[in-house]
Amino acid sequence: MATEIQQNLEKKNAEYASSFKEGHLALPPAKKYAVVTCMDARIDPAAAYGISLGDAHVIRNAGGNARDAIRSLVISEQLLGTNEILLIKHTGCGMLTFKNEDAHAVVEKNLGAAGKQELAGLDFQPFPDLEKGVEDDVKYLKESKAIPDSVTISGWVYEVETGKVRKVV
Numbered sequence: 001m002a003t004e005i006q007q008n009l010e011k012k013n014a015e016y017a018s019s020f021k022e023g024h025l026a027l028p029p030a031k032k033y034a035v036v037t038c039m040d041a042r043i044d045p046a047a048a049y050g051i052s053l054g055d056a057h058v059i060r061n062a063g064g065n066a067r068d069a070i071r072s073l074v075i076s077e078q079l080l081g082t083n084e085i086l087l088i089k090h091t092g093c094g095m096l097t098f099k100n101e102d103a104h105a106v107v108e109k110n111l112g113a114a115g116k117q118e119l120a121g122l123d124f125q126p127f128p129d130l131e132k133g134v135e136d137d138v139k140y141l142k143e144s145k146a147i148p149d150s151v152t153i154s155g156w157v158y159e160v161e162t163g164k165v166r167k168v169v
């Protein structure tokens with residue numbers, strides 16, 4: 001028996017596929033850039049960031065975290081030809097709301113000793129300051145030997161309250 005979520009996928013996808021005309025798009029992103037942004041459910045990267053289908057890689061994770069995204073960024077640049085990165089964090093991010101020890105305490109409470117052991121020492125990489133979080137991640141990418149100096153990198157904040165982006169660095 002399909003869950004409600006699964007039924008939604010099948011129904012909405014059937015509608016989408018019935019008028020789909022973009023099957024010809026090439027694998028490498030046409031506009032040769034990658035976006036790193038948060039998995040937050042309130043962000044619609046295609047609409048809010050002006051990304052048309054086939055134009056860019058969109059790498060999403062908790063916090064729009066550059067270190068978490070490095071594997072995908074290297075593949076994006078080295079194998080698929082992108083040469084610019086937009087790092088976009090956002091206001092009201094969940095990653096601003098806890099510390100590592102809080103996350104580890106929840107893990108231990110809900111997942112028990114085995115879960116605690118498996119995740120021991122993991123840095124969940126929360127950040128207490130939004131602008132500084134953007135600056136730190138851009139600095140990390142610019143200093144990373146995995147990212148060529150020829151790659152253009154900028155850092156942004158998206159405001160979930162207004163839908164606006166603003167440049168930080």
Ligand SMILES: [Zn+2]
Pocket residue numbers: 038039040062063064090092093094095
């Ligand atoms: Zn977030």
